[in-house]
Amino acid sequence: MSNHDTPAAGTPAPTVPPGSWPSPLSAADAVAAGRALEGVAVAGTAVWWSEGRPEENGRIVVCRTEGGRVQDLVPAPWNVRSRVHEYGGRSWLPVPRDGAAGWDLVFVELSDQRVYRLDPDDPTGTPWPLTPAPAAGAGLRYVDPSLDPSRSRVLAVREEHLPESPTPGSPDDDGHDGRRIRRTIVGIPLDGCGASDPDLVEDVLRDVPRADFLAGPRVDPTGTHLLWSSWDHPAMPWDSTVLHLAGIGASGRATGARALAGGAGVSVIDADFVPAHDGRVLVVAQSDGTGWWQPHLLDPHTGSTTALTTRAADFATPPWTAGWRSWVRRPSGDLVVTPGGCPALLPISLVEASPLDPSWTECLDLAAGMDGPVAAIVAADRAPTAVVTLDPEGGHTVLRTATDTTPDPAWLPTPEPRTVQGVHVVVYPPTHPDHRAAPGTSPTIVLVHGGPTASHARALSLRTAYFTSRGFTVVGLDHRGSTGYGRAYRDALRGNWARLDIDDAITVGRALLADGTAGSVVISGGSAGGLTVLGTLTTADQPFAAGTSSYGIGDLVALAEDTHDFESRYLDSLLGSDPAVWRERSPLTRAADLSTPVLLLQGGLDPVVPPAQAEAFAAVCRERGVPHALVMFPQESHGFRAGPARIAALEAELSFYGQILGFPTPGVPRVPLVSGAGSGQAE
Template sequence: MGETVQTLAYGEWPSPVDAATAAAHDGSPEFAGFVGDEVWWTEPRPAEAGRRTLVRRHADGTEESVLPAPWNVRTRVIEYGGRPWAGTVRDGGPLVVFVNFADQRLYRYGPGGEPRPLTPVSPVGQGLRWAEPVLLPERGEVWCVLEEFTGEGPSDVRRVLAAVPLDGSAADDRAAVRELSDGRHRFVTGPRLSPDGLRAAWIGWDHPRMPWDGTELLVADVSADGTLRDARTVAGGPEESVPQADWTHDGRLLYASDRSGWWNLYRDGEPLCPREEEFGGPLWKLGHRWFAPLDGGLVAVLHGRGAPALGVLDPETGEVVDAAGPWTEFTPTLAALGERVVAVGAGTRSGHEVVELDTRTGRARVIGARHEDAVDPAYYPEPQVRTFTGPGGREIHAQVYPPHHPGCEGPAGERPPYVIWAHGGPTGRVPLVLDLEIAYFTSRGIGVAEVNYGGSTGYGREYRNRLRGEWGVVDVEDCAAVALALADEGTADRARLAVRGGSAGGWTTAASLTTTDVYACGTIIYPVLDLAGWGTGETHDFESQYLETLIGPRAEVPGKYAERSPVTHADRLTAPFLLLQGLDDPICPPVQCERFLARLAGRSVPHAYITFEGEGHGFRRAETMVRALEAELSLYAQVFGMKTPGVPTLELDG
């Protein structure tokens, strides 16, 4: 007999996906790499105060978290971080270096021993930070990016390539750290050494550009004494983004560039596979890797429009053969050893897993962080990848997740509420993967639409550049166009539309609530709200001049900074909202929220403001994520007239 399908009001369907389940599965493995023949990676531990541990996969397939709490393998370089570890085999065992989050020192570690610091603590500003380490035991050094604060301000900082002695002699002596580059660029990535060790390549860029606007690819000669000489720019420029470079097995320079309008691969300056697809992406973290050269001359690549697939490129023919498997998306953390490739992939029915591809056989298999269904997959959301039409006929890419429950349906003639999700960045995109936060809503009868608004990555430089000078306009218009299209076609209830987002998505949410009448309510998470403050010392150095392209040069269009800011238009806000903020956020600090709320005082707009001690930009602790999700659902329940038994009622002020 078939199971009876109940008719229940949208938003009131009983769901096994509770907030604790969603929180426990937040985050993904990252920064995979080889230590000898073994694969290691970092992995989140939401239940352990949100730390990231280092996982070792032994030859027999068992996984071991090699560092106990409170060790937290994560760097704060450019605040978004980057590759925090490297490893090799020395004297028959692993030799690993890693950055510990609490003190940002670089440590040396071998199994059975305690981690030993290699770098000092700086008394100045926010200290010394390290990223993208490269182990050179034959030189007795680790080469990496050094971010050094020179004062107390967020932009009192310099970045260079540096060599740290492996013997620990720099643990208390900054002078023992050898600087490799001359500081000509404000931002640098870690060095990639040619197979013969005679050349080093790295990427540099300067304010006001972001790395997806324009970077320079530099190559220098490595002299016998380990100094870098004759550094020269070989690719890139103000309007050409090179996000990654490496060397082929025979010493040729391989890099991604968007000089054609798409991030494609080049070898010694010649295009390898010219396509209107992306073979690279936005460099938000130092050490992101979209390609990895193999010993035989092939290149493992992530490529595509929208969600990137894992493939193997033959540079001689330009042919790409994709790995078979259930994964719909791969993250930029490729590593290669011989003909083996390790990647992190996820599907619409599986979370992020560590995947190994044997390029000789073409076989891909899960080798770590294997997905296990936390609930019956019958409750998983089912995405529709769609293209909508926006103002002026422009295309808008989106992923639509209708309400979905194996045993429930909505009343005849009733349309479900929908929440529009605006992604962060804004130079980024939403991944096409299983997300139990989305399932938390869709399994209860609330639809979700994730919008890759103009400015998103994955669709070429022209699509990305749509947001130049138009942040707070194009993103808001595109989200509204998708919301209204869903209502017009009968998919969503026009009276029950909500908008939510974090970081830059929090900005888009707040801007949407203060400049449109599309939404009945919204959830604003660690947002940018006041451009005048955010761009003048209230944020970190990496993004401190991002607004020069997103809004326009401050010296030329100062009025735009106030005109676009949600804080300026707080008096227009009438829709109920939830505001969520980490108190230790250096990127979007709490002062932005406080200023916004002060402008609302006495206006009787129903709202709640919840802050979280110990949380920064992006919530990492399980208890934080549970409180945030339940509060969000309670907001929608109150505004949309839904009953949510078992979920604490959010107290709304105003």
């Protein structure tokens, strides 16, 4: 932690306005604590995981513990990350060595998106390719590998970026007009023969009608059946999916495929065969009937479905990224599931789950081996996100945390869940051992999540503590459309995006001012949350004094034309199919009501919300004489990964609020604000 002068305990603190309180937490501290623990696996009796490192420009490394020491398995500069759907997901897998003890690593390399294999026990080893080089850079992408041991191959979803739209009637033309992306499930030989002969990377679904999107290829323990899920535009996977079951023929391809579950209005995710249960399949399914993602046991032979719980909670989250697990089976036979995001034990014959640790607030991934431990990535309100093993007796062992040092708890806020006129929020009050904020004096940040189907992460965040330790209140907003409160709450945003989320933000902002929680309110959000920010600021009579949009959407019409395939039809459900509605709800269209200062943070390589969106909004601010700053990070994409960019973004936000709200921000570089064409800084 950084050294700052703070009053000695018991010494009267000088009068310092909230927002300027001295804090031991620097932006560098907050970012250094942001090691992203992303996935976990069990290889024999060992636990492996992946982590993103801000200090290495966001490079993702696969690790394991060896003799109590963390061991990197992937040498620099290799970077383990998939770009399927642009958001990626699980991009690595431990595989047993043929005829020898030990495990190798199969992974996707970010730069060329090829699949590689590595012997992590060979100190001189270099990864060797398993898939062919694409004709164009990153033109073949892979995600969510799973083992097909009887055929010595790995199955994965492959996303092929075609150089141009398919010619009508050509083999590449599958009836999807103008589509330039094709997805299938492929079998990747583990001996590497497919690297030089693309035909040996078998299209497993060659004889199955194509779908726009695919996920979750899983082979049963006998090696004779294959599961996967699919969906088509304009649906998203949290709207409607179909679970498929097929045999695997002598060619290694799927045969006799049939729909096992799902359909219109039913979201079936995270399906897999349950070992030692006669080919039965466990899925987490959500429909309008229950309104919750709940675990069900399916019998493919009889078609029967058994709900394993009646608990009114989501046992999964929207699959924005591929391959993370929301349940596993323990060697003892019972299940580890995640009701409300918290790990719990669920005996497969019962309907009630018991929490494993009441302090855990989220579970990001789960893994289990046949004879090894159960591993998880868990989060808590006041403890770092961690890789843990779950003990059979109910305890756990921490293997790795997101930060090597944790601040004194005296500097960490205690979250307070609230409901404000039917809107869910989590309030993080200003927290300092020597300062207190009088009612109605704390500058308050209303923080809007992305998605918009995501939810506020209930995990220790030193980014939040960076602000609360300086006298801010931070309020995580779960507006209508957020996950975790049932399907009805999430689906309330269908057709109402850039309307109800803005209404909820304004409702919460006004309530915080009225009840004395806040002395002033600002609003901050990224991606879809950035749209809510910009839409709120361009609404007349809104209560916010300033707003920060990180890679946010200003022009919904341009988004529909320019964004990536995964979300290219998302507007159909969120807004409807009428471009006139998209235009009317776009913040750029509504800029006549803009007078509130804006900070725009943007990645120059963003394929989801291209930088032209931020540049266009900055131009409108200049035309209207609105104080603003556009901070462009040329080498960043959608979501900042490199440490320097994340530090600069956090410091820019603090400086921005200090300038607008009128309090000093010592030790933080001043972000230059422009108030009009040709003007200097706005004071």
